[in-house]
Amino acid sequence: MKSLIIGETSKGTLSQGTLEIAGKLQSEGLDFHLVVIGSEDNPKIGGDTFNATYLKINSEELTLSSVADNINKIIKENSINMILASSTYIGRDITGFLSVDLNSSPVSNVVNFTLSGDDVMTTNSIDGGESEYITKVTSDYKLLIIRPKSFEPAEILLNENYESINIESNELTTSVYDVFVEEKTGPQLDDSKIVISAGRGMVEVDNLKYINELALKLNAAIGGTRAIVDAGWMPYSQQVGQTGKTVKPDVYIACGISGATQHQVGMKDSKYIIAINKDEEAPIFQIADLGIVGDTLNIIPKLIENL
Amino acid sequence: MKIAVCAKQIPDPAIAVSYEGGAISRPEEQVLDDTDRYGIEVALQLKEKFDAEVIVLSMGKLGTQKGIQQALQMGADKALVIEDDSLVNANSLMTSNVLSSMAKSAEADVIIFGTESSDGYSGVVPQQVSRYLNLPCISYVKGIEINDDTILTRQTITGSEKVTMPDKCVISVTASGVEPRYPNFKDIMAAKSKPVEVISISSIELTAIQNQEFVEINSISSDKSGEKHIDEGNSFNLIIEKLKEIKAI
Numbered sequence: 151m152k153s154l155i156i157g158e159t160s161k162g163t164l165s166q167g168t169l170e171i172a173g174k175l176q177s178e179g180l181d182f183h184l185v186v187i188g189s190e191d192n193p194k195i196g197g198d199t200f201n202a203t204y205l206k207i208n209s210e211e212l213t214l215s216s217v218a219d220n221i222n223k224i225i226k227e228n229s230i231n232m233i234l235a236s237s238t239y240i241g242r243d244i245t246g247f248l249s250v251d252l253n254s255s256p257v258s259n260v261v262n263f264t265l266s267g268d269d270v271m272t273t274n275s276i277d278g279g280e281s282e283y284i285t286k287v288t289s290d291y292k293l294l295i296i297r298p299k300s301f302e303p304a305e306i307l308l309n310e311n312y313e314s315i316n317i318e319s320n321e322l323t324t325s326v327y328d329v330f331v332e333e334k335t336g337p338q339l340d341d342s343k344i345v346i347s348a349g350r351g352m353v354e355v356d357n358l359k360y361i362n363e364l365a366l367k368l369n370a371a372i373g374g375t376r377a378i379v380d381a382g383w384m385p386y387s388q389q390v391g392q393t394g395k396t397v398k399p400d401v402y403i404a405c406g407i408s409g410a411t412q413h414q415v416g417m418k419d420s421k422y423i424i425a426i427n428k429d430e431e432a433p434i435f436q437i438a439d440l441g442i443v444g445d446t447l448n449i450i451p452k453l454i455e456n457l
Numbered sequence: 458m459k460i461a462v463c464a465k466q467i468p469d470p471a472i473a474v475s476y477e478g479g480a481i482s483r484p485e486e487q488v489l490d491d492t493d494r495y496g497i498e499v500a501l502q503l504k505e506k507f508d509a510e511v512i513v514l515s516m517g518k519l520g521t522q523k524g525i526q527q528a529l530q531m532g533a534d535k536a537l538v539i540e541d542d543s544l545v546n547a548n549s550l551m552t553s554n555v556l557s558s559m560a561k562s563a564e565a566d567v568i569i570f571g572t573e574s575s576d577g578y579s580g581v582v583p584q585q586v587s588r589y590l591n592l593p594c595i596s597y598v599k600g601i602e603i604n605d606d607t608i609l610t611r612q613t614i615t616g617s618e619k620v621t622m623p624d625k626c627v628i629s630v631t632a633s634g635v636e637p638r639y640p641n642f643k644d645i646m647a648a649k650s651k652p653v654e655v656i657s658i659s660s661i662e663l664t665a666i667q668n669q670e671f672v673e674i675n676s677i678s679s680d681k682s683g684e685k686h687i688d689e690g691n692s693f694n695l696i697i698e699k700l701k702e703i704k705a706i
């Protein structure tokens with residue numbers, strides 16, 4: 151099986167999601183070709199054990215259809231039959247475009263896969279992780295969109311050994327302006343040992359000050375449910391769940407979160423889960439190691455005071 | 458201007474999903490996917506400004522058509538719908554193939570989607586449709602300002618960015634940024650007389666193939682049966698003890 155990873159850059163190197171896919175392919179003993187999409191200059195994305203191509207885009211243009219054309223060419227030239235991307239904005243856009251070109255429907259939300267002869271068996275986690283759905287992909291081209299945190303990241307020495315292609319705009323390119331970069335200071339959701347998440351059970355946006363104080367004391371990253379992100383209490387980049395981030399910290403503290411399956415899917419694999427919710431029947435308690443039935447607004451201030 | 462908005466009927470999300478041979482079981486009465494209300498809202502804002510016609514496109518079991526009615530009640534002008542046994546377990550590419558043909562026959566300039574349906578959540582249908590139709594794809598839109606130009610704000614991994622809406626394009630809308638409207642009694646009554654045209658599969662050139670065989674669904678025992686305590690004023694101590702026990706502090 152000749153594989154291609156559709157990767158992305160992050161801070162001058164490969165994104166975590168890209169490394170996770172590389173890690174899985176390595177552990178299966180599969181060679182891969184890596185294409186990496188990014189707008190940074192000279193990132194460290196190449197290696198000695200694989201071929202890499204850097205597709206450099208202009209951050210002032212939306213030109214992913216042209217990126218897909220280039221990847222399609224690489225797929226054909228290298229007789230690739232399995233294509234893997236991380237479930238990011240760019241990953242989904244590119245895989246969607248390629249699936250039309252290759253007439254092969256992608257499998258989305260893949261958390262694991264195995265090879266079986268010429269076929270690939272994929273596993274999707276459904277019902278908030280309570281069930282797994284297994285599919286066999288039988289087409290010549292197999293496109294897989296992988297959920298973050300599904301595999302251990304590869305440990306590879308990265309260098310600047312790769313081919314670079316400047317992506318040209320095409321008739322579908324749209325120009326982009328007012329690019330806004332959210333400031334992210336303090337511990338990050340992706341790699342923090344402790345994550346504290348807030349839900350509607352924090353009652354009012356002002357009460358998030360308790361979450362901030364607690365996070366400061368525990369050196370934790372802060373997350374939230376879609377309900378509070380939609381309410382504008384927190385930026386989208388902090389949303390945990392099916393349409394947000396997947397986290398796997400040592401400790402996850404869910405404060406006033408009901409535990410909808412779409413939230414669980416993004417946090418249920420945390421090592422130790424603490425939940426505070428006033429409703430004894432809240433689904434979050436089914437996956438909590440320590441459940442406290444009570445009022446967040448009573449418990450959290452005391453917790454901060456006594457830490 | 459003609460705007461097509463793709464919207465899906467799904468089983469009532471309050472009831473746990475069940476499966477039949479790998480496909481989601483669909484009752485006669487299905488509702489409008491909440492995710493699609495955001496796309497419909499964007500379509501309606503464009504309609505108000507540009508006097509556009511808004512056409513709902515929907516594929517899947519029709520049943521009582523409650524979800525289709527809900528889309529029309531919000532203010533769409535008419536619906537094109539398709540139901541066929543061969544589409545019951547359609548993958549994302551077949552779905553996009555069908556929706557693209559429908560958008561073409563509706564002569565739509567702008568085609569609007571949610572970013573991810575609540576039941577299937579493949580999250581690639583808008584991108585696929587843009588590729589089939591060779592249109593610019595403005596994905597993950599989380600805000601719209603309509604002045605002389607229409608400015609769309611896109612969600613990106615690092616923050617956001619703005620684009621001017623092209624005259625012909627595909628847009629996917631995230632579940633924030635716009636506030637979907639609620640129909641009043643008059644809207645609900647008016648929807649009943651709006652046209653719902655049923656399209657036959659024979660009018661669609663289906664090139665996408667079924668490339669995924671359902672194998673099985675396994676349940677994973679994830680019941681942690683952890684401890685649960687009712688707070689009596691000092692459960693903060695319990696939390697601190699546990700954090701120490703697992704060496705988190």
Ligand SMILES: Cc1cc2nc3c(=O)[nH]c(=O)nc-3n(C[C@H](O)[C@H](O)[C@H](O)COP(=O)(O)OP(=O)(O)OC[C@H]3O[C@@H](n4cnc5c(N)ncnc54)[C@H](O)[C@@H]3O)c2cc1C
Nearest residue numbers: 349350351375376377391392393394408410428429445446
């Ligand atoms: C397609 C789709 C994708 C989605 N993606 C995501 C996602 O990525 N992430 C996500 O989080 N959600 C997602 N959702 C939404 C999800 O279904 C839930 O609606 C959401 O997670 C609920 O957020 P919540 O727990 O904050 O609010 P609620 O469900 O309203 O729960 C609030 C909880 O707080 C408790 N509470 C209230 N007051 C107090 C108090 N004073 N003290 C203690 N407890 C209190 C209540 O008992 C309740 O359990 C998605 C939904 C769909 C349809």
Ligand SMILES: Nc1ncnc2c1ncn2[C@@H]1O[C@H](COP(=O)(O)O)[C@@H](O)[C@H]1O
Nearest residue numbers: 463516570571573574578579580581582
């Ligand atoms: N069967 C369908 N009928 C109409 N629209 C659909 C259908 N399936 C998907 N869509 C559209 O595509 C978006 C993304 O869906 P998905 O790619 O399935 O997650 C949805 O929000 C809808 O706008």
